[in-house]
Structure formats: structure tokens, C-alpha cells
Amino acid sequence: MQLVVGRIGRAHGIKGEVTVEVRTDEPELRLAPGAVLATDPAAVGPLTIETGRVHSGRLLLRFEGVRDRNAAEALRNTLLIADVDPQELPGEPDEYYDHQLMDLDVVLADGTEIGRITEISHMPSQDLFIVERPDGSEVMIPFVGDIVSEIDLVKQRAVITPPPGLIDDSEAEIASSRDEN
Structure with missing residues (x-):
């Protein structure tokens, strides 16, 4: 099953980082370095997360192959989609997907x-x-x-x-x- 876990926002800096609007309760799991995410539009992806950090309360990600501001800005408004096992349950008993x-x-x-x-x-x-x-x-x-x-x-x-x-x-x-x- 595929779940939208984020939306790419504007470019941050000149080295290919982007801001991400997080749409998951488990960003540390779904948006961790090494995660491979499908995208909408599909032609943009898949994208592999190279690095991630929080800056001024915003999640910043850099994807493999995205090295400059222009490449990062081209990803703006792309949805990030994770494959999730439909039988998988959230970590807390009163949480639901x-x-x-x-x-x-x-x-x-x-x-x-x-x-x-x-x-x-x-x-x-x-x-x-x-x-x-x-x-x-x-x-x-x-x-x-x-x-x-x-x-x-x-x-x-x-x-x-x-x-x-x-x-x-x-x-x-x-x-x-x-x-x-």
C-alpha cells in the first residue's frame, strides 16, 4: 500500500536541500536517509533520501543526484510516497493509519x-x-x-x-x- 508521507516545498540554500511538509506521524521512519520514495508526479522519482535535518522547525531533505538549487526547485510540490505493508500498525495503540x-x-x-x-x-x-x-x-x-x-x-x-x-x-x-x- 502506498501512503503520502510528505510534500516537497521550496529549495533551501544552494546545495540541493528542500523543505518538506511532513504528512506522516513517523517522519523518523518514513523520511530517514536511505529511504526510497515514489513520487507524484511519478516521472520525478523515485527519490532516495541522502540527508535530513531539522532547521528552524522545518524538515530539510537532500535527495541523491540533487546537487543545486535549480534541481531542488524543480522538485517543488512533488508528493513523496512510501510503500507500507497494509498489515503494519502504528507504534502507539490508539494511533491509526x-x-x-x-x-x-x-x-x-x-x-x-x-x-x-x-x-x-x-x-x-x-x-x-x-x-x-x-x-x-x-x-x-x-x-x-x-x-x-x-x-x-x-x-x-x-x-x-x-x-x-x-x-x-x-x-x-x-x-x-x-x-x-
């Missing part, structure tokens, strides 16, 4: 169907599940412990306890009336 969460059924604690996860949006403050409802509408569910109470990969479902108004007013009223009983 996007591909594990995609297409999970989203249900309330009582089993009421809300919809299916069609996208995961990575925002600066938190991740969001984009959930397609049975009627075709979409709802955004913050992926935080107070709302997503359980991820069950075996049953292929995410159990949520939404606050009033998150799903829609009628379901929020039903959920709050259940809490009162």
Missing part, C-alpha cells in the same frame, strides 16, 4: 447508523472524519477521544458519542434524551 479508518461504519453507542468514513482531513488542531450519511449528505466528526469513543477494526466501525448539534439537531436531541434516561 488513514487507510485503516477509511470506509469504517460510524455508529452511535446504541448502534444507530450515522454513515461511513469517506475521507480523513488533517487539520492543524485535530483530524476530522468526513462521514457520508445514508442520504448522501456529509458530516464532519472531530477525531478526538471525547467524541470517538471506540475504533473497532475487526467490526469495521467507529463508535461516536457526539455532543448535541454535531450530527444534526434531531439526532442530537435523541442522543441527549437517551443520556437523561
